[in-house]
Amino acid sequence: SAVISQKPSRDICQRGTSLTIQCQVDSQVTMMFWYRQQPGQSLTLIATANQGSEATYESGFVIDKFPISRPNLTFSTLTVSNMSPEDSSIYLCSVDRLAGANEQFFGPGTRLTVL
Amino acid sequence: AQSVAQPEDQVNVAEGNPLTVKCTYSVSGNPYLFWYVQYPNRGLQFLLKYITGDNLVKGSYGFEAEFNKSQTSFHLKKPSALVSDSALYFCAVRDHNNAGNMLTFGGGTRLMVKP
Numbered sequence: 001s002a003v004i005s006q007k008p009s010r011d012i013c014q015r016g017t018s019l020t021i022q023c024q025v026d027s028q029v030t031m032m033f034w035y036r037q038q039p040g041q042s043l044t045l046i047a048t049a050n051q052g053s054e055a056t057y058e059s060g061f062v063i064d065k066f067p068i069s070r071p072n073l074t075f076s077t078l079t080v081s082n083m084s085p086e087d088s089s090i091y092l093c094s095v096d097r098l099a100g101a102n103e104q105f106f107g108p109g110t111r112l113t114v115l
Numbered sequence: 116a117q118s119v120a121q122p123e124d125q126v127n128v129a130e131g132n133p134l135t136v137k138c139t140y141s142v143s144g145n146p147y148l149f150w151y152v153q154y155p156n157r158g159l160q161f162l163l164k165y166i167t168g169d170n171l172v173k174g175s176y177g178f179e180a181e182f183n184k185s186q187t188s189f190h191l192k193k194p195s196a197l198v199s200d201s202a203l204y205f206c207a208v209r210d211h212n213n214a215g216n217m218l219t220f221g222g223g224t225r226l227m228v229k230p
Contacts, residue, residue, distance in 0.1 A: 004158075014119060033217070041221045041222075041223075042205065042206070042220045042221065042222045042223050043159075045217060045218075048217070063179075092158055092159065102166055102209070102211075103149055103161045103164050104145050104149075104161075104218055105161065106151075106158040106159040106160075107155060108158040108214050109157070109158045111156070
């Protein structure tokens with residue numbers, strides 16, 4: 001299985017600021033995903049990030065609020081911009097179809113609290 | 116559109132007793148089905164999957180799940196629960212006839228195993 005790391009693991013931020021979350025995978029992967037898990041909720045897909053192309057955002061998520069970079073096949077970043085308390089969530093990155101597997105592998109998550 | 120339902124927000128079971136966490140799904144094509152577990156302050160860990168073949172699949176930590184096509188269900192089971200099994204469990208589905216289709220997660224079920 002893939003080893004996926006995220007930085008930071010948690011952060012407390014002030015309203016109106018931005019935070020960039022990093023996701024590093026120990027193998028080259030085509031597709032990387034960013035999810036949000038609000039307190040007590042299930043996972044919601046924010047966007048899909050493929051290397052060399054613009055990220056594809058799900059309904060309700062926009063690039064200005066959640067810009068994503070995917071500079072190579074092992075790394076991606078998600079920025080949460082102009083944060084408000086409603087952005088307090090766990091943000092998870094995941095990878096897909098690694099070595100022919102059908103399951104997605106998830107990073108440990110970044111717990112964000114916005115004051 | 117594909118969907119997953121986990122009808123129980125919480126399941127309580129005594130240690131040593133069998134446990135079942137329910138999941139039903141809806142997908143237009145043939146399903147790939149998955150169970151993930153999330154321990155406190157951790158990311159999602161893959162437990163098991165059904166792709167094709169035997170309807171009873173075995174996974175990590177002694178868990179198993181049975182695919183029932185007629186009932187569109189994929190319930191998670193374990194013969195003897197441990198206190199350490201207490202966690203949040205997510206069922207997920209993907210339509211494997213649509214290669215670009217993403218995972219859809221259920222709302223999650225919190226399993227509480229009491230000594």
